[in-house]
Amino acid sequence: MPNRLDDISRVIGNIEAEVRGLSASIAEVRHSAxxxxxxxxxxxxxxxxxxxxxxxxxxxxxxxxxxxEPIVAGYAVTRWKIAGAFALGTTLITTLGWIVSLFAGKIITWIFSLFR
Structure with a gap:
């Protein structure tokens, strides 16, 4: 019959083996880290x-x-000025064309009435 002291001794031996295994695992982890x-x-x-x-x-x-950078900024300002001038010119030409077309019929009628 096994003695209680033998059981305790076996448990202690197993614990020692597990501790050695854990120590080896910790050493491997430290090395790989x-x-x-x-x-x-x-x-x-x-x-x-x-x-x-x-x-x-x-x-x-x-x-x-x-x-x-300042050169490019100058180009941007120049482009805006050109676009503004183009928009203003287009507006003026459109307005002038509208005025001429509005009065063109009346002017032509007036001219023909002078020759009658």
Whole structure:
């Protein structure tokens, strides 16, 4: 017959085995986390280097854009002025045409009445 002390001893042995297994699992997790952390740091460094290169490439473009911005704004104002002048001219021509067509019949009738 097994002794109660034997049962306790077996339970303690099982617990020790489980603790060793957990310790090994924790060590593996720590190792893989450290590897993943290293890979992430490398990726971040590569991304940082690419961003710095892009920033360096963009600096001359920023100066060019700053130089061109007033010129482009001037073109926009010029376009609006041209569009406004065109709209005004169209309005004047339309109004003049309307007035001429309104009085054209009366003028032609008046001219023919002079010759009778």
């Amino acid at each position: 450290a590897e993943q952390h290293g890979e992430n740091r490398q990726r971040l460094q590569c991304i940082g280097a690419r961003v710095e290169k892009i920033e360096a490439d963009m600096k001359p473009l920023a100066k060019t854009v700053a130089t061109m």
